[in-house]
Amino acid sequence: xxxxxxxxxxxxxxxxxxxxxxxxxxxxxxxxxxxxxxxxxxxxxxxxxxxxxxxxxxxxxxxxxxxxxxxxxxxxxxxxxxxxxxxxxxxxxxxxx
Amino acid sequence: xxxxxxxxxxxxxxxxxxxxxxxxxxxxxxxxxxxxxxxxxxxxxxxxxxxxxxxxxxxxxxxxxxxxxxxxxxxxxxxxxxxxxxxxxxxxxxxxxxxxxxxxxxxxxxxxxxxxxxxxxxxxxxxxxxxxxxxxxxxxxxxxxxxxxxxxxxxxxxxxxxxxxxxxxxxxxxxxxxxx
Numbered sequence: 001x002x003x004x005x006x007x008x009x010x011x012x013x014x015x016x017x018x019x020x021x022x023x024x025x026x027x028x029x030x031x032x033x034x035x036x037x038x039x040x041x042x043x044x045x046x047x048x049x050x051x052x053x054x055x056x057x058x059x060x061x062x063x064x065x066x067x068x069x070x071x072x073x074x075x076x077x078x079x080x081x082x083x084x085x086x087x088x089x090x091x092x093x094x095x096x097x
Numbered sequence: 098x099x100x101x102x103x104x105x106x107x108x109x110x111x112x113x114x115x116x117x118x119x120x121x122x123x124x125x126x127x128x129x130x131x132x133x134x135x136x137x138x139x140x141x142x143x144x145x146x147x148x149x150x151x152x153x154x155x156x157x158x159x160x161x162x163x164x165x166x167x168x169x170x171x172x173x174x175x176x177x178x179x180x181x182x183x184x185x186x187x188x189x190x191x192x193x194x195x196x197x198x199x200x201x202x203x204x205x206x207x208x209x210x211x212x213x214x215x216x217x218x219x220x221x222x223x224x225x226x227x228x229x230x231x232x233x234x235x236x237x238x239x240x241x242x243x244x245x246x247x248x249x250x251x252x253x254x255x256x257x258x259x260x261x262x263x264x265x266x267x268x269x270x271x272x273x274x275x276x277x
Contacts, residue, residue, distance in 0.1 A: 001107055005148065007207060008111045012118055012137070014203040019122035021196035027127050027178065031134050031169060035118055038141055038161065045150045057243045059153050063160050064254045068261035070165050074172045075269035081176050082271075 005046030012039035026077050026087040030070070037066050107147055114140035127173045131166055138162040151235035 012035060019032035041059045048055025081087055114137050121133035138161045145154035233241065243251055 001104075001148065003211075004107065004111065005144070007211075008114065008144075010203065010207040011115055014200050014207075015115070015118045015122055017203065018196040018200045021199060022192050023122070025127060025178075027169060027173060028122075028130050031131060032122065034161070034165065035121065035134060035137065038138060041153075041157075042141060042144065045145050045148050045153055048150065049148055053238055053242050054246070056150050056153050056239050057247050059150075060156070060239070060243065061247075061250060061254060063156065064258065067160065067165055068257055070168055071261050071265040072268065074168060075265040077172065078176065078269050087176065087178060 002046055002050060005042060009039045009042040009046070012036075012042070024089050026080070026089055026092075027074075029089070030073050030077070034066060034070070037062055103147065107144070110140045110143045110147070114144070127178055128170065131169050131173065135162050135166050138166070152239050 016032045016036035016039060019035065020029050023029050023032065041062055044055040044059045044062070048059075077087055080092060084092060086092070117133050117136040117140060121130050121137060124130040124133060138157060142154045142157040142162070145151075145157055
């Protein structure tokens with residue numbers, strides 16, 4: 001089942017990357033990043049069956065980082081929403097050259 | 098272990114995960130997108146259990162599907178974004194073109210890597226099977242390396258979480274001038 005897991009993980013990562021590039025809602029882009037992290041977690045778990053338990057330990061760390069990233073990222077989105085009344089990334093172009 | 102029943106369910110959950118994630122990136126409303134993402138995460142939790150990572154499967158449900166997605170839905174509710182925006186919620190022609198090219202490139206990599214062997218020096222052994230998990234317990238087998246080899250990293254994550262908590266409160270706080 002190793003090959004199937006790795007292929008599924010690659011497909012999920014691709015779908016997440018496509019979502020990041022095509023969506024404009026900042027919250028949905030955040031959720032796409034979470035999907036990409038989940039795909040990588042599946043790779044870790046599948047390979048830990050072959051290479052040892054360290055892979056599952058890394059999954060625990062990835063989940064911690066994802067939780068921290070979600071908290072800070074959503075706080076930033078709330079701060080932006082207070083200023084601009086939108087989470088549409090097309091309208092948040094203050095730094096655009 | 099890989100018998101017919103096992104394989105059917107492995108493919109079933111894999112296809113459900115792909116279908117849910119496709120539905121997730123194509124929904125316009127943030128709420129239904131979030132619920133499809135929860136479905137994807139439940140399918141992944143089932144796959145973790147089938148890969149004999151029982152503890153990871155449980156915390157996938159508790160942490161990801163339970164905690165993180167609730168935070169997302171809470172922000173959607175807080176900002177009152179539940180309705181799909183009137184404009185189409187996708188980027189223009191160039192964004193779609195870039196996404197399509199990236200998707201094709203990544204899938205081409207998957208195809209190119211199909212059937213390749215993993216490099217031998219990469220294989221230190223130490224894989225586990227259901228017997229090892231049964232002897233040590235699903236939690237104990239994860240805790241053993243976590244609190245021995247990776248103890249420093251584990252302690253450092255507590256600092257990361259502290260910084261994240263303080264950062265989220267400071268950034269999300271309403272300024273005094275805004276409150277008036």
